[in-house]
Amino acid sequence: MRPIRNVVVVGGGTAGWLTAGVIAAKHKSRQPHGFTVTLVESPDVPIIGVGEGTWPTLRTTLRRMGISETDLFRECEASFKQGARFNRWTTGKADDGYYHPLMLPQSFGQVNLAQHWLSQSDESFCDAVTPQGRICDAGLAPKTIATPEYDALANYAYHLDAGKLSTFLRKHCTEQLGVRHVLANVTEAVLDQNGDIASVSTREAGEIAGDLFVDCTGFHALLIGKALDVPFKNCADTLFCDTALAVQISYPDPDAPIASHTISTAQSAGWIWDIGLPTRRGVGHVFSSAHISADDAERELRAYLGPAGSDLPVRRLSIRAGHRETFWKRNCVAVGLAAGFLEPLEASAIVLIELSAKLIAEQMPACREVMDVVARRFNETTSYRWGRIIDFLKLHYALTRRTDSEFWRDNQRPETMPDRLRGLMELWRYHAPWTLDEFDRAEEVFPAASYQYVLYGMGYSTAVPAGTNDADAIMAGRAMRENAAQTQRMLTGLPRHRDLIRKVVDLGLPRI
Structure with a gap:
C-alpha cells in the first residue's frame, strides 16, 4: 500500500492558494504524522487577477480555513456582493433590467412562489419574493457592524482585488496552516513507469516529489495538459464570447456609493461587467471577436465609462471557453x-x-490503490457542474428578444443550445423550475431559484394550470406578505454599503 501523504500544488494565484489552504486546513491534524502540502509557485508568472466576483460559498470556505472576515476586508480591498443586475439583456432598451439576487425566495423549499407570482403579482419576480433587489437599489449593505463575521441578514458574497487576495491567502496558508511554499519555475513533470507523475523538476529547487499533484498552472496546464495529454473540450459553439477588455477606474470622490452587486450591461456583441471595490471599479467588456472587432469593442467600453475613461489603459485577455x-x-x-x-x-x-x-480534501484517497475510484467520482461530479454552468450561462443569451445584431440572433438559434437546456426550457413552458424536478444534486452551483430569477426577470412565460392547491395558496400569500414586511425592515435597518465597509476596516466585525 502506498499512502497519500505528500500533496504538491503546482501554481499559485487564487486557485493554488485556495486549494492548498482547503486541503491543509482539513488535514492539519495529520501534519505531525507526515502529511504535507507543498505549493510550488513561479516567481515570474503574473496573476491573471481579472475575476473579482465570488459566490456565498466563499464565506464558508474562508471560515473553515480559519480566516478572519475583518482581515479579509482590511487586506483585500473587499466589498459586499448581493447578486447581479442584468441591464439591456432582454430587449436592449434603457429600462430593460432585472436582478439575480443571492437570497432565496421566501419559504423556498416549502412552496414554489413562482407558480403563484405568475398568476397574481404585478411587481417584478425578484421584488415579490425577496428584499434583495430593493436593498441593492438603495445602495445598502447585507448586514450591520453588529452582525458577527460571516453571518448575514441578507445573503452575500464578495467583490475582491484578486491580486491582494492571493497574497493574503499565501500569508495565511504558510503561517497558520503549515503549507510549504517553494518559489521556483517548473520545467517538466517526471513520470513514473506506471504513468503517474513522480515529481516536478524546477530550475531553482530541483526535484519535488509527491503522491498527489494538483495542477493550478492556469491556461498553461503544465501537468494535466502537457504531461498527461488530457484533451480540452471546447464549447465555443455554445458560448461565443472569446475576448475581454479590462480596465480599472477610480471613483469621482472618496464618498461615492459602492454598488453591492455586479452590474452586467449587454452590448452589441457581448456585455460589460462593472464591479465596485472601495477605492475603484473594475470594468470590462466581454465580447465575441467573430461578431465585433476589438477596436469597436473598445469604443463601446469607453462609451460606457464616459469621459473619465477616455485615456485609461485597457488590458486585453483571451477566453478559451x-x-x-x-x-x-x-x-x-x-x-x-x-x-x-x-x-x-x-x-x-x-x-x-x-x-x-x-x-479533494474531503475525499483525499488514503492510498494510491483507491485513487482511481476517487478520481472517477470526482470526474463525474465535476463534469456535471461544468455542464450545469454552461447551461445556466447560455440561458441568459437564449432568452433574449434582441434582434439588433447578428450576435444576439445567433444566440437564439436552437442548435447553439445544449440539449439539456433545450429540454428544460420546454418543460418550463408549463412548470416553473423547482427543487426536486430538475435539480437533484446536493451541491448545485445554481439552484432552481437562480433559474427562476433569470427566467422571469427576462419575461419568460410559464403557463399556470387552472386551479391551485388551497394550502399552497395560503402559504404563498403568507410568504409574500412576510417578504413585503421584511423588505421594509431591511430598508430602514441596514446601513449604507460604503459606511459599513469603513466601519469593518476601522472597528472590525464581532468574532464568532
Missing part, C-alpha cells in the same frame, strides 16, 4: 484555469475552485 475532458487523471487533478474557463457572467470561476478543493 471550455474545460478538460477529464479533470483527475492518474495522480493529478486540475483546478482553476488548468481545468477550464468560462466567461465571468455569473462569477463561476472561484466557486468551481472552492468546490473542487473541498471535494
Whole structure:
C-alpha cells in the first residue's frame, strides 16, 4: 500500500492558494504524522487577477480555513456582493433590467412562489419574493457592524482585488496552516513507469516529489495538459464570447456609493461587467471577436465609462471557453484555469475552485490503490457542474428578444443550445423550475431559484394550470406578505454599503 501523504500544488494565484489552504486546513491534524502540502509557485508568472466576483460559498470556505472576515476586508480591498443586475439583456432598451439576487425566495423549499407570482403579482419576480433587489437599489449593505463575521441578514458574497487576495491567502496558508511554499519555475513533470507523475523538476529547487499533484498552472496546464495529454473540450459553439477588455477606474470622490452587486450591461456583441471595490471599479467588456472587432469593442467600453475613461489603459485577455475532458487523471487533478474557463457572467470561476478543493480534501484517497475510484467520482461530479454552468450561462443569451445584431440572433438559434437546456426550457413552458424536478444534486452551483430569477426577470412565460392547491395558496400569500414586511425592515435597518465597509476596516466585525 502506498499512502497519500505528500500533496504538491503546482501554481499559485487564487486557485493554488485556495486549494492548498482547503486541503491543509482539513488535514492539519495529520501534519505531525507526515502529511504535507507543498505549493510550488513561479516567481515570474503574473496573476491573471481579472475575476473579482465570488459566490456565498466563499464565506464558508474562508471560515473553515480559519480566516478572519475583518482581515479579509482590511487586506483585500473587499466589498459586499448581493447578486447581479442584468441591464439591456432582454430587449436592449434603457429600462430593460432585472436582478439575480443571492437570497432565496421566501419559504423556498416549502412552496414554489413562482407558480403563484405568475398568476397574481404585478411587481417584478425578484421584488415579490425577496428584499434583495430593493436593498441593492438603495445602495445598502447585507448586514450591520453588529452582525458577527460571516453571518448575514441578507445573503452575500464578495467583490475582491484578486491580486491582494492571493497574497493574503499565501500569508495565511504558510503561517497558520503549515503549507510549504517553494518559489521556483517548473520545467517538466517526471513520470513514473506506471504513468503517474513522480515529481516536478524546477530550475531553482530541483526535484519535488509527491503522491498527489494538483495542477493550478492556469491556461498553461503544465501537468494535466502537457504531461498527461488530457484533451480540452471546447464549447465555443455554445458560448461565443472569446475576448475581454479590462480596465480599472477610480471613483469621482472618496464618498461615492459602492454598488453591492455586479452590474452586467449587454452590448452589441457581448456585455460589460462593472464591479465596485472601495477605492475603484473594475470594468470590462466581454465580447465575441467573430461578431465585433476589438477596436469597436473598445469604443463601446469607453462609451460606457464616459469621459473619465477616455485615456485609461485597457488590458486585453483571451477566453478559451471550455474545460478538460477529464479533470483527475492518474495522480493529478486540475483546478482553476488548468481545468477550464468560462466567461465571468455569473462569477463561476472561484466557486468551481472552492468546490473542487473541498471535494479533494474531503475525499483525499488514503492510498494510491483507491485513487482511481476517487478520481472517477470526482470526474463525474465535476463534469456535471461544468455542464450545469454552461447551461445556466447560455440561458441568459437564449432568452433574449434582441434582434439588433447578428450576435444576439445567433444566440437564439436552437442548435447553439445544449440539449439539456433545450429540454428544460420546454418543460418550463408549463412548470416553473423547482427543487426536486430538475435539480437533484446536493451541491448545485445554481439552484432552481437562480433559474427562476433569470427566467422571469427576462419575461419568460410559464403557463399556470387552472386551479391551485388551497394550502399552497395560503402559504404563498403568507410568504409574500412576510417578504413585503421584511423588505421594509431591511430598508430602514441596514446601513449604507460604503459606511459599513469603513466601519469593518476601522472597528472590525464581532468574532464568532
